[in-house]
Amino acid sequence: MGEGLLGLxxxxxxxxxLLSVLGMLTLVLRRFFLTRRERRxxxxxxxxxxxxxxxxxxxxxLAPIERAAEGRLEIAADLIAxxxxxxxxxxxxxxxxxxxxxxxxxxxxRRLITGDTRARRLVAARLAIGxxxxxxxxxxxxxxDPDYQVRLAAAxxxxxxxxxxxxxxxxxxxxxxxxxNSRVLYYIFRQLVPALNGQLVxxxxxxxxxxxxxxxxxxxxxxxxxxxxxxxxxxLDDLSPEVRAKALRALADLGYPEAGPRALRALADPAWWxxxxxxxxxxxxxxxxxxxxxxxxxxxxxxxVRFRAAEALYALGEKGRAMLxxxxxxxxxxxxxxxxxxxxxxEGAA
Amino acid sequence: MTGEILDxxxxxxxxxxxLLQPVAVVTAWLVICQGLAQSLIYLAQLxxxxxxxxxxxxxxxxxxxxxxxxxxxxxxxxxxxxxxxEATISESIRxxxxxxxxxxxxxxxxxxxxxxxxxxxIAAFDLTPMVRPYDEAVEHRPIQSxxxxxxxxxxxxxDKENGGKxxxxxxxxxxxxxxxxCAVDADSLLExxxxxxxxxxxxxxxxxxxxxxxxxxxxNGCEVRNGRVVRTGLPRRILPLxxxxxxxxxFLMARLAWSELDALTIISGAFGIFRRSVAVEVGGYTHxxxxxxxxxxxxxxxxxxxxxxxYRIRFIPEPxxxxxxxxxxxxxxxxxxxxxxxxxxxLYRHRDMxxxxxxxxxxMLGLGNALLTDVLGPPCEMLGYLLVPLFWATGALSFxxxxxxxxxxxxxxxxxxxxxxMLEELELRRFPRARDLFVLTLAxxxxxxxxxxxxNIWRVGGFIQWLRxxxxxxxxxxxxxxxxxxxxx
Numbered sequence: 080m081g082e083g084l085l086g087l088x089x090x091x092x093x094x095x096x097l098l099s100v101l102g103m104l105t106l107v108l109r110r111f112f113l114t115r116r117e118r119r120x121x122x123x124x125x126x127x128x129x130x131x132x133x134x135x136x137x138x139x140x141l142a143p144i145e146r147a148a149e150g151r152l153e154i155a156a157d158l159i160a161x162x163x164x165x166x167x168x169x170x171x172x173x174x175x176x177x178x179x180x181x182x183x184x185x186x187x188x189r190r191l192i193t194g195d196t197r198a199r200r201l202v203a204a205r206l207a208i209g210x211x212x213x214x215x216x217x218x219x220x221x222x223x224d225p226d227y228q229v230r231l232a233a234a235x236x237x238x239x240x241x242x243x244x245x246x247x248x249x250x251x252x253x254x255x256x257x258x259x260n261s262r263v264l265y266y267i268f269r270q271l272v273p274a275l276n277g278q279l280v281x282x283x284x285x286x287x288x289x290x291x292x293x294x295x296x297x298x299x300x301x302x303x304x305x306x307x308x309x310x311x312x313x314x315l316d317d318l319s320p321e322v323r324a325k326a327l328r329a330l331a332d333l334g335y336p337e338a339g340p341r342a343l344r345a346l347a348d349p350a351w352w353x354x355x356x357x358x359x360x361x362x363x364x365x366x367x368x369x370x371x372x373x374x375x376x377x378x379x380x381x382x383x384v385r386f387r388a389a390e391a392l393y394a395l396g397e398k399g400r401a402m403l404x405x406x407x408x409x410x411x412x413x414x415x416x417x418x419x420x421x422x423x424x425x426e427g428a429a
Numbered sequence: 430m431t432g433e434i435l436d437x438x439x440x441x442x443x444x445x446x447x448l449l450q451p452v453a454v455v456t457a458w459l460v461i462c463q464g465l466a467q468s469l470i471y472l473a474q475l476x477x478x479x480x481x482x483x484x485x486x487x488x489x490x491x492x493x494x495x496x497x498x499x500x501x502x503x504x505x506x507x508x509x510x511x512x513x514x515e516a517t518i519s520e521s522i523r524x525x526x527x528x529x530x531x532x533x534x535x536x537x538x539x540x541x542x543x544x545x546x547x548x549x550x551i552a553a554f555d556l557t558p559m560v561r562p563y564d565e566a567v568e569h570r571p572i573q574s575x576x577x578x579x580x581x582x583x584x585x586x587x588d589k590e591n592g593g594k595x596x597x598x599x600x601x602x603x604x605x606x607x608x609x610x611c612a613v614d615a616d617s618l619l620e621x622x623x624x625x626x627x628x629x630x631x632x633x634x635x636x637x638x639x640x641x642x643x644x645x646x647x648x649n650g651c652e653v654r655n656g657r658v659v660r661t662g663l664p665r666r667i668l669p670l671x672x673x674x675x676x677x678x679x680f681l682m683a684r685l686a687w688s689e690l691d692a693l694t695i696i697s698g699a700f701g702i703f704r705r706s707v708a709v710e711v712g713g714y715t716h717x718x719x720x721x722x723x724x725x726x727x728x729x730x731x732x733x734x735x736x737x738x739x740y741r742i743r744f745i746p747e748p749x750x751x752x753x754x755x756x757x758x759x760x761x762x763x764x765x766x767x768x769x770x771x772x773x774x775x776l777y778r779h780r781d782m783x784x785x786x787x788x789x790x791x792x793m794l795g796l797g798n799a800l801l802t803d804v805l806g807p808p809c810e811m812l813g814y815l816l817v818p819l820f821w822a823t824g825a826l827s828f829x830x831x832x833x834x835x836x837x838x839x840x841x842x843x844x845x846x847x848x849x850x851m852l853e854e855l856e857l858r859r860f861p862r863a864r865d866l867f868v869l870t871l872a873x874x875x876x877x878x879x880x881x882x883x884x885n886i887w888r889v890g891g892f893i894q895w896l897r898x899x900x901x902x903x904x905x906x907x908x909x910x911x912x913x914x915x916x917x918x
Contacts, residue, residue: 081458085833088465092836095472095844103847103870106854110863164496197487204497228486262501262632269500382564389562420562427559 120154123147127155131162134177135170141180148181156183160205175209184208188217191233196226203232211240218242222252227259235263238270246271246278250291260290268298276302280310292317293325300329308333312341320350327356331363339366346372351381358384362391370395374402377414385413389421453816453825457834460813464837467802468845474686475848481689481746482856486629488747491529491622494629502628503635504532505702506605510597511537511615515544519553521615524656526581530624534583536601537615541570541591550586554578561585561604567713569599594698595714595721602705602713611702612722616753618648618658619700623749627702630743639707639729640742642688642696643749644680646859647673651751658751663865668761671876672754674869678849681746681857688744692795694730696742698722700750707732707740720771727779730791748859762887769891770899772803777895807888810838814882839877846873 130144148155159178166174178184190202203221206214214236221233230253237243249267253259271279279295286292296314299307311333314326327345330338338360345357346369358376361369369391376388392399406418507525511518518537525535539547550556556576570592578584589600598612609631611624620626623643630638649669652660664670680697687693698721708714711728714721726742733740755761776783776799783800785792817834820826850866850873853859860866 082827082829085461085829088461088833089829089836092468092841092844096840096847099844099847099851100870100874103851103854103866103873106851107863107866107870110854110858110866114863161493164492196484200486260634260636262503262635263497266500382566386562386564417562420560423560424562 120151123151124154124158127151127158131158131174131177135162135166135173141177144177145181152181152183152186155181156187156205159183159208163208178208179210179213184213188214191217191221196229199224199226199229200232203229203236206233207236207239209240211242215240215242222249227254230254231259231261231263231267234267238267241270241274243271243275246275246282246295250282250286255288255291255294264294265297268294269301272298272302273304276304276307280307283310283314289319289321292319292322296322296325296329300332303333305333305335305337308335308337312338315341315345320348320353323348323350323353324356327353327360331356331360334363336364336366339364339369342366343369343372346376351379351384354379354384355381355387358387358391362387362394365395367395367398370398370402373399374406374414377403377406377418378412382417385417386421389417393421393425449820449823449825453820454830456812456816457820457826457830460809460817461830461833461837463801463805463809464813464834467806468837468841470798470801471682471841471845474682475845475852477686477689478682478746478849478852479855481685482852485746488857491620491625494622494625495529495531498625498629498632499531501632502531502625503609503631504534504607505530505624505628506601506607506610506705507533507535507624508598508601508605508610508612509535509537509615510540510594510601510612511542511546512540512591512594512597513542513544513546514615515542515546515549518546518615519549520656521617522550522554522584525613525619526584527621528619528624529621530628532607533624534585534605534607535581536605537584537586538597538601539586539588540593540597541589547586547588551576554584554586555580556586559585563604566603566709567599568716569596569603569713572600572604575604593716595716595718598721599713602708605705608705609702610705610708611700612698613750614699614752617699618653618656618751620749620751621657623700624702626747627700627745627749629745630741631702631704634741637739637741638743639704639733639740640696640726641702642684642693642742642744643700644684644746645676645697645699645750645752646748647676647754648751649673649754649756661859661861661865663860663868664754664756666756667872668758668880669754669756670868670872671880672761674846674850674873674876676754677853678846680744681852682845682849684744685746687795687798688742690790690794691741692790692798693726693742693744694791694795694799695723695726696744697750699752703729718771718774719767720775723772724775724778727775727782727796730788730795731779731782734788734791746857748857758883762890765884765887766891766894769803769807769888770895772799773892773895776800776804803888807885807892810885811889813838814885838882842877842881843874846876849873 126147127144130147134144159174162174163171187202187205190198191206194202203218206218218233218237222230224230224233234249234253243249255264276299279299282295283292296311299311308330311326311329315323317323323345327342330342342357342360343366345353346361348354348357354376358373361373373388373392376384379385379388389403392403403418403422406414407422409415509522509525522535522537537550556578559575559577561575570590572587572589574588576586585604587600587604589597602610613619627641627643630641647664647669648658649664650662651658652662664673684693701722707729708725711725711732715724718724729742755764782788782792783796813834817826817831821828821831847870850869854866860869
């Protein structure tokens with residue numbers, strides 16, 4: 080048994096070492112061929128690129144691009160996806176039309192079904208080129224893909240094409256209530272406003288998940304719609320401090336003074352991160368009645384509350400700055416330190 | 430008469446050998462079992478790393494990352510501790526200021542340098558004194574002054590009393606306001622899109638990911654311009670070439686595999702992104718250790734487990750940072766001894782976590798592996814170098830033992846080193862020429878015959894230093910990157 084194991088170690092090690100060296104030498108050879116292939120691909124890419132640039136500049140002749148892209152749709156699809164990120168307006172529309180004419184939209188749609196996971200992720204993102212009426216169905220079907228990253232990429236493309244019809248459906252398909260909570264979702268949800276504001280508000284009222292409420296609040300905060308102050312303010316009574324903090328953040332982003340009285344109450348919230356956001360909010364909306372409470376918070380036990388309260392006082396103008404100066408003049412203590420440092424930072428004193 | 434004496438001596442030798450044989454066999458099995466366990470772990474790492482690379486997102490160009498993530502990234506503070514870096518600091522910081530990331534600031538912490546580091550910074554960036562309110566959340570030596578640059582709104586320089594790298598990083602943590610901070614060495618050469626790449630796990634899993642590390646590569650032989658690696662090349666000297674393979678093995682294979690198992694125990698001090706709030710919870714970096722990068726990760730694991738938190742510490746395989754590898758045996762020996770000492774300091778401090786189920790995979794797998802490879806590994810292998818050939822020469826051990834031991838210490842390593850190189854070629858392909866791959870393959874074979882053994886001797890040296898209670902970093906001499914290039918001719 081012992082000798083057998085010793086023999087196995089010797090022959091096993093030797094075989095593995097030999098196999099790995101042979102494998103590596105094969106990869107070195109493969110590299111020679113890949114390098115040549117890539118050089119050819121680079122040349123084709125350049126030719127296709129020249130054609131596309133001419134097309135974007137108004138040239139109506141499609142034949143040269145079709146010739147260059149023939150049998151090389153993958154390269155053309157990749158180029159068009161890249162260019163989509165750098166062109167806007169009419170040029171983007173021309174690019175989408177070109178993708179349709181070259182068969183790239185159809186090529187991408189097929190690969191979204193037949194490709195491997197990596198390909199599906201890539202193609203789901205590429206389909207944001209649109210047009211929506213041609214790709215929305217395929218992208219909606221991709222929301223059922225077993226791979227989360229494919230679903231996320233499809234949702235992003237749909238959002239960019241303004242082709243999401245139901246927020247509830249999106250939430251269900253992405254499985255947002257579970258562990259999936261990529262920050263890309265913030266971007267997706269922000270594309271839903273203002274068109275789907277009503278659905279987002281309904282989601283706020285019906286949903287229990289902190290993650291989903293957070294996404295909806297963040298999006299609504301970007302909408303600039305003053306009528307949302309009331310429905311968002313209702314969430315300041317939510318049981319979750321995370322939701323209360325996000326609601327305050329959304330109110331701060333909206334920037335309407337109507338949010339002031341509710342935010343003032345939140346300055347006394349038991350959770351320090353809610354008090355922090357409340358301080359940010361009253362400062363942002365310019366709510367002067369909050370001055371005395373903010374001055375109290377300069378001595379809060381949590382640094383971030385003290386700091387944001389000091390910032391808010393400074394942002395609230397002369398009266399707030401006078402309160403900061405008074406706090407700084409007092410000897411010692413948390414309030415004096417944060418006030419002194421903040422005044423020095425804002426007024427450039429060393 | 431002489432013949433009788435010789436017979437007696439021969440008989441005595443035979444007696445001694447017969448007594449020695451059981452000792453020799455037990456010793457040989459001990460070192461072979463340790464080596465076998467280590468080798469099997471390496472093999473498992475290789476398989477896991479391959480799986481992770483195959484299933485992970487494909488490497489993407491920096492511009493694609495920008496398009497996809499620039500709207501959703503979190504702000505990052507780049508913390509750059511600097512001690513006596515007068516010659517290179519300005520170029521390094523200039524390079525860091527031009528990183529491709531939508532929202533970041535660079536905080537340089539001059540840790541009481543004795544040379545002209547501070548003057549060089551003031552002159553290069555027109556620094557003027559400023560004040561920033563900060564929380565005294567973690568401990569550090571007093572900050573004497575802060576400076577800002579009118580030309581670079583996202584540059585802040587802290588001038589503080591000397592307290593060591595950990596102390597400087599703690600000062601940076603306190604002063605930073607971003608939710609994430611990235612600890613980097615002042616002489617690290619960062620990839621332009623390093624932050625965008627490394628922040629991805631935080632974007633994908635923003636509630637659970639607390640720290641992310643990335644691959645560090647050897648910059649020797651690369652073309653460096655304005656603090657950037659503009660062309661990947663290979664070192665011409667053998668020592669840095671071997672280290673190129675070592676880094677591939679350590680990062681692309683080992684760390685990626687441990688990350689897959691949620692048992693990653695180290696993020697390199699040269700580049701690591703951390704959630705600031707978590708670093709504050711664990712008390713920041715520990716003072717008086719040379720293994721501060723290992724220490725903070727273990728502290729995070731401990732805190733998270735003891736507070737019942739669900740968390741992830743992730744590693745991304747793409748290269749994010751380049752470092753200059755030592756080219757002389759003396760400097761390399763010093764570095765390796767220090768690394769070993771740092772590992773032992775931390776493992777001893779957190780010994781209650783090792784093989785402790787309470788700490789989950791980290792305790793059982795990550796730290797169990799550290800016990801095997803960092804604590805038991807070096808002395809066992811060293812014992813093997815000395816005793817197995819001796820026992821075989823004296824006839825106390827059969828050739829099979831010697832062959833198995835040689836296979837584990839010389840031959841098996843080839844499979845692992847070459848395997849790591851295969852991972853690189855299959856998934857990342859950062860070495861531009863086929864010729865480079867061929868040279869690296871040769872290096873991956875050769876490093877197992879001499880270099881690996883030398884490394885083990887240094888690690889035993891580090892072990893002895895630790896037992897003797899040695900402190901401090903020792904002098905780390907670097908050639909430095911010349912202004913235009915490092916290509917050796």
